[in-house]
Amino acid sequence: MEPVVILSRQEQEYLLRAIEPGLRVASLRQFFLWTQGQVQALLPHHVLVCLQFGPGGGVTRLECLHGTVLDTAAQRVLTDADDGLALRIARHCMRSGRLPVLADFGAVAAESLAGFRAEVAQAGFDNVLVHGTGPTSAGGSMFVLFGLPPRPEVRLGYFAELLLPHLHLALCRLPAARDAGDGLPARPLSARETEIVGWLRAGKSNDEMGKLLGISALTVKNHLQRIYRTLGVSNRAHALARCIDLRLLED
Incomplete structure (x- = not known):
């Protein structure tokens, strides 16, 4: 039992x-x-x-x-x-x-x-x-x-x-x-934006991403804002989920 x-x-x-x-x-x-x-x-x-x-x-x-x-x-x-x-x-x-x-x-x-x-x-x-x-x-x-x-x-x-x-x-x-590719963003993410999304998935902060990429945390923030607008989202979690939904992180 x-x-x-x-x-x-x-x-x-x-x-x-x-x-x-x-x-x-x-x-x-x-x-x-x-x-x-x-x-x-x-x-x-x-x-x-x-x-x-x-x-x-x-x-x-x-x-x-x-x-x-x-x-x-x-x-x-x-x-x-x-x-x-x-x-x-x-x-x-x-x-x-x-x-x-x-x-x-x-x-x-x-x-x-x-x-x-x-x-x-x-x-x-x-x-x-x-x-x-x-x-x-x-x-x-x-x-x-x-x-x-x-x-x-x-x-x-x-x-x-x-x-x-x-x-x-x-x-x-x-x-x-x-049908997963339906509703694609208006433009593809740039190589730098894709790289940032990858570090976002790894849980890195703006400061950490800046050090890894050799740019300032403010530049990282600006990239993120452009990514949000492109994907039609408003925060980091939704940006990552949207990339998963669109299969943008798959090789």
């Missing part, structure tokens, strides 16, 4: 704060802001890979969401649509019929995903949490979270169960991937 999980008052509040905005997610930008914002309070992670499958089991959508810089090579390893690590882990868990799955490769005990230990470590992580609908007549969705807190608690799997219906429905509401 599985132990009963009782949410603390704070966890109940976090759950409500995560569910409510999730009901309004209708774009990749909103999905990014939600999963990297309110969802993080219950399911802290570095990288979230979301996969949608068609009725035949083929991948119809793959999104990789992360609020910090992810090494390009590691991102390719995680997100390859044909043989990526996240895809193989998701399919392994779907076949096993055991969901959610929490694998802490830093623990001494044997892991249900032990066969992936070396690859997960090579990608820069030591744990992974997997949950999803599993296969259904209409397809299904799976969510693979990398980089949980050290020695993650088993109760994170319960939080994943509580949030799964909302993650699944929000992912299903997103426009088709082929």
Whole structure:
């Protein structure tokens, strides 16, 4: 018999704060802001890979969401649509019929995903949490979270169960991937602006970006203001989310 999980008052509040905005997610930008914002309070992670499958089991959508810089090579390893690590882990868990799955490769005990230990470590992580609908007549969705807190608690799997219906429905509401380029800005970002957005994604301040780029913090601020106008946003978080939505940061 599985132990009963009782949410603390704070966890109940976090759950409500995560569910409510999730009901309004209708774009990749909103999905990014939600999963990297309110969802993080219950399911802290570095990288979230979301996969949608068609009725035949083929991948119809793959999104990789992360609020910090992810090494390009590691991102390719995680997100390859044909043989990526996240895809193989998701399919392994779907076949096993055991969901959610929490694998802490830093623990001494044997892991249900032990066969992936070396690859997960090579990608820069030591744990992974997997949950999803599993296969259904209409397809299904799976969510693979990398980089949980050290020695993650088993109760994170319960939080994943509580949030799964909302993650699944929000992912299903997103426009088709082929439409992601709709509503492009009036002009492409310049090389310097793209560089600044990259440092913005890394969480750098204006002063830090100025030192890295050899320009003043005021010049960085001016670049940011032009970026905001070009993208039609008003702050740093929305600028980053808009770039994610438009796939401007993909190689």
